[in-house]
Amino acid sequence: MKPLELLKHEIDKCVRCGTCRSTCPTTKVLGVETASPRGRVSLVSAFSKGEIGLSETYLKHLRECTLCGACRTNCPNYVDTVSIFAAARAEAVEKQGVPLAASLAFRGLKDSGGIVGIGLKIASRLQGLLFKDASAGPGLVSRFSLPLVGNGRLVPPLAKTFFLDLPEIKSLSGAGEGNRPRVAFYAGCGVNYLMPWVGTKSIELIKRAGAWVEVPGGQACCGMPAYAMGDLASAREMALKNLEALESSGADFIATSCATCGHGLKAIMPELLSDDPALKLRAEKVASRIRDISELLLNELGFRGKGCESGPKTIVTYHDPCHLGRAQGLREEPRELIKMGKGTVLKEMKHPCLCCGLGGGLMYTNY
Amino acid sequence: MLSNLVKNGLCRIVGEANCSFSREELLCYSYDATNTLHQPDAVVFPSGPEEVSLILKMANSEGFPVIPRGAGTGFSGGSLPVEGGVVISFERMRKILEIDTENLVAVVEPGVVTWDLQQKAEKLGLFYPPDPSSLKFSTIGGNIAECAGGPRAVKYGVTRDYVLGLEAVLPTGEIINTGVRTAKGVVGYDLTRLLVCSEGTLGIVTKAVLKLLPLPEATVTMLSLFSDMRDAARATSAIIKSRIIPSTLEIMDSVSIKCVEGFAKTGLPDAGALLLIEVDGHRAAVDAEAEAVRKVCLESGAKEFRRAADKDEVKDLWKARRAVSAALYKARPGKINEDIVVPRSRIPELVEGLRGISERYGVLIASFGHAGDGNIHVNIMHDKETQAEAALSAAEDVFRLALSLGGTISGEHGVGLSKARYLDMELKPEAIAAMRKIKEAFDPRGILNPGKIFPTPPGRKAAGSAVVL
Numbered sequence A: 001m002k003p004l005e006l007l008k009h010e011i012d013k014c015v016r017c018g019t020c021r022s023t024c025p026t027t028k029v030l031g032v033e034t035a036s037p038r039g040r041v042s043l044v045s046a047f048s049k050g051e052i053g054l055s056e057t058y059l060k061h062l063r064e065c066t067l068c069g070a071c072r073t074n075c076p077n078y079v080d081t082v083s084i085f086a087a088a089r090a091e092a093v094e095k096q097g098v099p100l101a102a103s104l105a106f107r108g109l110k111d112s113g114g115i116v117g118i119g120l121k122i123a124s125r126l127q128g129l130l131f132k133d134a135s136a137g138p139g140l141v142s143r144f145s146l147p148l149v150g151n152g153r154l155v156p157p158l159a160k161t162f163f164l165d166l167p168e169i170k171s172l173s174g175a176g177e178g179n180r181p182r183v184a185f186y187a188g189c190g191v192n193y194l195m196p197w198v199g200t201k202s203i204e205l206i207k208r209a210g211a212w213v214e215v216p217g218g219q220a221c222c223g224m225p226a227y228a229m230g231d232l233a234s235a236r237e238m239a240l241k242n243l244e245a246l247e248s249s250g251a252d253f254i255a256t257s258c259a260t261c262g263h264g265l266k267a268i269m270p271e272l273l274s275d276d277p278a279l280k281l282r283a284e285k286v287a288s289r290i291r292d293i294s295e296l297l298l299n300e301l302g303f304r305g306k307g308c309e310s311g312p313k314t315i316v317t318y319h320d321p322c323h324l325g326r327a328q329g330l331r332e333e334p335r336e337l338i339k340m341g342k343g344t345v346l347k348e349m350k351h352p353c354l355c356c357g358l359g360g361g362l363m364y365t366n367y
Numbered sequence B: 001m002l003s004n005l006v007k008n009g010l011c012r013i014v015g016e017a018n019c020s021f022s023r024e025e026l027l028c029y030s031y032d033a034t035n036t037l038h039q040p041d042a043v044v045f046p047s048g049p050e051e052v053s054l055i056l057k058m059a060n061s062e063g064f065p066v067i068p069r070g071a072g073t074g075f076s077g078g079s080l081p082v083e084g085g086v087v088i089s090f091e092r093m094r095k096i097l098e099i100d101t102e103n104l105v106a107v108v109e110p111g112v113v114t115w116d117l118q119q120k121a122e123k124l125g126l127f128y129p130p131d132p133s134s135l136k137f138s139t140i141g142g143n144i145a146e147c148a149g150g151p152r153a154v155k156y157g158v159t160r161d162y163v164l165g166l167e168a169v170l171p172t173g174e175i176i177n178t179g180v181r182t183a184k185g186v187v188g189y190d191l192t193r194l195l196v197c198s199e200g201t202l203g204i205v206t207k208a209v210l211k212l213l214p215l216p217e218a219t220v221t222m223l224s225l226f227s228d229m230r231d232a233a234r235a236t237s238a239i240i241k242s243r244i245i246p247s248t249l250e251i252m253d254s255v256s257i258k259c260v261e262g263f264a265k266t267g268l269p270d271a272g273a274l275l276l277i278e279v280d281g282h283r284a285a286v287d288a289e290a291e292a293v294r295k296v297c298l299e300s301g302a303k304e305f306r307r308a309a310d311k312d313e314v315k316d317l318w319k320a321r322r323a324v325s326a327a328l329y330k331a332r333p334g335k336i337n338e339d340i341v342v343p344r345s346r347i348p349e350l351v352e353g354l355r356g357i358s359e360r361y362g363v364l365i366a367s368f369g370h371a372g373d374g375n376i377h378v379n380i381m382h383d384k385e386t387q388a389e390a391a392l393s394a395a396e397d398v399f400r401l402a403l404s405l406g407g408t409i410s411g412e413h414g415v416g417l418s419k420a421r422y423l424d425m426e427l428k429p430e431a432i433a434a435m436r437k438i439k440e441a442f443d444p445r446g447i448l449n450p451g452k453i454f455p456t457p458p459g460r461k462a463a464g465s466a467v468v469l
Ligand SMILES: Cc1cc2nc3c(=O)[nH]c(=O)nc-3n(C[C@H](O)[C@H](O)[C@H](O)COP(=O)(O)OP(=O)(O)OC[C@H]3O[C@@H](n4cnc5c(N)ncnc54)[C@H](O)[C@@H]3O)c2cc1C
Pocket: A017, A018, A019, B032, B033, B067, B068, B069, B070, B071, B072, B073, B074, B075, B077, B078, B079, B090, B110, B131, B132, B133, B134, B137, B138, B139, B140, B141, B142, B143, B144, B145, B146, B147, B148, B149, B150, B151, B199, B200, B201, B203, B204, B205, B206, B322, B325, B326, B412, B413, B449
């Protein structure tokens, strides 16, 4: 990770053509220049020249970015916007500290020594982060699709048993007889704490697609929340833990069913470790094995829905998460999977890739 | 600087949530694609013509400049607040109000992004042809104010040809409706045409009635490679002469090709020049025309010719083509971006002339653009520190060349700031005087977008930096 002062050249590369206005999810929703990549680059440029300070307005516009990277992919001048935004956040954290709620949670995620065996104490801190009065904010809904219970509060129902503590996960044996592809499953916080069933179902599908599955120990949070908030030290530590945990697995692929984790492990982990060329190389190797569950099933394992039960006619719609569609370019794969369900009809919603309002640091600051 | 009275007044008119005075917000409204900075004193986001009207009335009584702004992607500095003042951003007026499928008319707010209208029309089997390369991010308001054009202009014309009527607020605050929503209309002076292309200096567009066409049944995209710009230029003239009207006839020279290579997944070939050609219409006719184009290209010295294999390749080619303008900075850090037009038969002479200018001043000239209508984007790439003077002289020679070939100094980017000082190269003093009279009649206090087209002293000063992009 380069600090802001070394990115001056990158900032100056932006010619303010405005092309990125068309790719940014936050510009689409909010419409205004301050919520556009070009606006953000201009703000960081002014900050780095000392023309503006660490004001609330500056931080707000910076944190509204989901770090999905769509602006970087589509910039005619290859401006490395994501590094600019991440470095600017990091500098803000260095000078000002991470917003309290968020920093508590990150500390927890990091100090736990990985997400395996994380105690209730830390889980409750995480809960503290997720608990927030919905009526006070702009009415955003949690990224973990939680039910609304009383007083406008969103209550994240922490899983009774976390995914990584489930007996059937602990007893997963990994490779067995026969020459099948080997897949390591990476859980991530959402699956582990809140939606273990997503993990178990994912594993079931991978098996059905004909692969061996294992769940490597020592996994940590993917680091994206910390990265998004500019807490680079925590994010880097998590990246290192994940590198070690995932590297030692000799699996052909590493699968995740979380869009953000996928983006974090594919693109951000190597970036976080780029200060050390040897680590970066190792991280890139691991990153090249990361697959979103949908691309794994479809493109790698050739899953064609064999064995899908037929059910009553169900209409399903699909929302493209920024970190899957924009960041990883995976738009068709999830849809193909949905269409495989017998009796399932995919009906597109009006704006399937509109920003959900909670990516990057949006949740922590706006919510 | 605005007085507190004015600031409070603005808040009352548009609501506090729709006006900004903070340094950070103002900063984001101080530039456009010319990459020059002029900070406004306030930015407001109105939601309708009445609010715009009240702001303009206050501007007249209190005497502050008002600058309309779409997406800020202009190439001539039209939306820059060179004298400070209040930027009126149309980013929150972005509704497509109506698509009338019986009469083929769309009614939109000015902040609608051109692409969004096109997508919506296409779903209904309709077609809004104007397609500036910025179509995915520039707005209808900005397109109207600059009379934006694009590759399709060769067959379908420019924004002007699709504006049937407008709702606009005059600089003195009156809300007027111009034009019609019918196919014809001759009642009174054609104020619609006057407002189109007036670069936000005669009125502020708050609603536009646009003409739609039926969506062509089929389109064929072709790529023709040449070892030299001269051959490509000759092929262009030959295609037009052969009485085929392609829906796109775009040219790119080798510098342009190199700068956007990475944008087409299929890769752009290493060529001295290329033509990107499309024909559209009925399926049967399109194939015959494509074949005719192929013949002409090969006869004119094309070393390779092919049809795009599939939709993805077409998308890729367009992505690369649309990225050229912004991507040229990879060649040299300094860029003077001109969009001259010459009669199509004279493109080969233009290409020759540009070669001479490039040699004379030691600058790199990258050309690409809408060859089909003779509108070539000439980019004088140079080193900002050592070659600024030479580049400016080269630009003037380019204008002279275009005019001597019977052309014009700007086909679509407008005069704004960057070309204000060259106005008299093309227009007679009498014509400029007539235009000034129109401006004075519409805007007696000179509050609407001052410093543009007719340079005021601050405008002239600003132009010095805006011309060297
Ligand atoms: C990469 C790139 C490619 C481009 N390609 C082309 C091209 O192929 N063809 C082409 O013609 N142009 C092109 N342009 C230039 C530019 O995109 C167009 O001029 C476009 O029409 C500007 O639209 P905008 O919404 O950004 O307007 P702005 O830049 O915000 O404003 C442009 C002018 O319009 C005025 N204006 C804006 N809204 C209103 C309104 N509601 N009422 C009155 N006046 C208003 C402003 O005051 C200003 O004078 C390109 C620009 C870029 C960056």
